[in-house]
Amino acid sequence: MSKGPLQGIKVVSCSTAQAGTVPYMLMADLGADVIKIETPKGGDPSRRMTVLPGKGSTFFETNNRGVKSVTLNLKDSEGRAILHKLVAEADIFGQNFRPGAAEKNGFSWEELRKINPKLVYVSISGYGTRGPNGHLPGTDSMAQALGGIAEAYSVPGQKMRTGIASVADESTAMLAFGGALAALHHARTTGVGQKIELSLLGSLVRLMGWTFTTTMWRNQNPVTGQARITGTAERPGISASFNDRDGKPLVFQLTGPEDWHDAMTSLGFLERVKEAGFENLGVIIDNDAKRIELLALLDELFATGTRADWVGKLRGADIVSAPINTLLEASNDPDVIANGHVTHVDHPKHGKLKVHGTPWRFSKTPARPGIAPELGEHNESVLGGLGYDAAAIAELKKRGVI
Numbered sequence: 001m002s003k004g005p006l007q008g009i010k011v012v013s014c015s016t017a018q019a020g021t022v023p024y025m026l027m028a029d030l031g032a033d034v035i036k037i038e039t040p041k042g043g044d045p046s047r048r049m050t051v052l053p054g055k056g057s058t059f060f061e062t063n064n065r066g067v068k069s070v071t072l073n074l075k076d077s078e079g080r081a082i083l084h085k086l087v088a089e090a091d092i093f094g095q096n097f098r099p100g101a102a103e104k105n106g107f108s109w110e111e112l113r114k115i116n117p118k119l120v121y122v123s124i125s126g127y128g129t130r131g132p133n134g135h136l137p138g139t140d141s142m143a144q145a146l147g148g149i150a151e152a153y154s155v156p157g158q159k160m161r162t163g164i165a166s167v168a169d170e171s172t173a174m175l176a177f178g179g180a181l182a183a184l185h186h187a188r189t190t191g192v193g194q195k196i197e198l199s200l201l202g203s204l205v206r207l208m209g210w211t212f213t214t215t216m217w218r219n220q221n222p223v224t225g226q227a228r229i230t231g232t233a234e235r236p237g238i239s240a241s242f243n244d245r246d247g248k249p250l251v252f253q254l255t256g257p258e259d260w261h262d263a264m265t266s267l268g269f270l271e272r273v274k275e276a277g278f279e280n281l282g283v284i285i286d287n288d289a290k291r292i293e294l295l296a297l298l299d300e301l302f303a304t305g306t307r308a309d310w311v312g313k314l315r316g317a318d319i320v321s322a323p324i325n326t327l328l329e330a331s332n333d334p335d336v337i338a339n340g341h342v343t344h345v346d347h348p349k350h351g352k353l354k355v356h357g358t359p360w361r362f363s364k365t366p367a368r369p370g371i372a373p374e375l376g377e378h379n380e381s382v383l384g385g386l387g388y389d390a391a392a393i394a395e396l397k398k399r400g401v402i
Contacts, residue, residue, distance in 0.1 A: 004031020020096025
């Protein structure tokens with residue numbers, strides 16, 4: 001069996017929740033040896049989140065699959081000593097506790113760098129550590145609210161709200177994954193480790209991409225709601241959603257005037273839009289009244305047919321279009337299934353489970369999704385590797401160190 005591309009990389013994580021665990025879960029998917037440190041009593045609180053009868057915690061399983069669980073009481077000096085032994089052998093260390101907690105519990109950057117000068121130390125916070133709120137804990141919804149995505153997906157006239165998808169957590173996790181491996185490359189080249197700081201807020205700002213840049217350059221908020229209007233009057237763009245006659249939504253996106261003509265022709269809408277004065281899409285740029293009028297006309301036209309027909313016609317004209325899936329539809333989408341974005345694992349306790357696949361396809365070293373560990377499942381094997389025999393491990397357990 002081929003090994004993952006990160007085989008040989010050792011990771012120790014004192015992390016909980018989502019942004020602090022997913023980077024190392026992804027590394028485990030790719031063959032890294034990841035040890036998750038948990039408290040002896042109860043472990044990561046997310047083990048008890050969204051527990052479905054007969055299937056366990058969707059939250060914990062999704063974010064911690066493939067890692068090893070070792071329990072340590074870091075308030076005990078011997079618990080800290082064991083952590084330090086693990087760190088001495090590690091390439092990467094991760095933590096996402098609120099500022100100050102690492103120092104109190106023996107895993108600050110300053111302390112661990114003395115043990116392992118080559119260590120890559122990843123620290124994730126809510127706001128970033130330099131601003132006025134750097135001392136506060138952070139959550140995904142907090143970052144969504146501050147970073148602008150709540151507005152980006154808002155509907156005019158309706159209350160803005162944060163979404164159910166943890167976009168700040170997942171964005172931070174992916175940036176931490178890449179940043180840690182970049183720093184590891186540097187450490188292996190130079191022999192010098194370093195600390196990487198990321199925040200939920202900073203990652204969400206990055207996620208907003210060029211839309212954030214356009215907002216800053218125009219010094220004006222973007223148009224939100226049914227349509228995203230982009231470009232200039234000479235070269236307009238639009239991404240808009242509509243319902244078919246059965247209320248099923250779809251989206252199409254255009255990036256220039258030629259796309260507009262091709263799209264309207266393929267749909268059979270061209271004569272109607274010409275009659276209404278919209279032969280040139282550019283007339284809606286910076287003109288709210290025209291934009292509202294055009295969208296109302298397209299709403300009327302799309303409501304005369306079926307989603308499958310409209311999407312087929314647009315795709316036939318090489319226009320980007322797709323049905324707007326619900327989450328359940330997305331999990332069964334033919335492209336999602338065919339490309340392994342959703343897969344199955346055989347769980348020893350819960351049987352065959354439908355789970356996330358991996359976002360990569362390696363031709364030589366494929367990713368291999370695992371399952372989340374039981375609390376302390378790897379105490380004996382990991383501590384045995386550090387030289388503790390069965391009697392010593394039993395004594396540590398008796399004293400509450402593990």
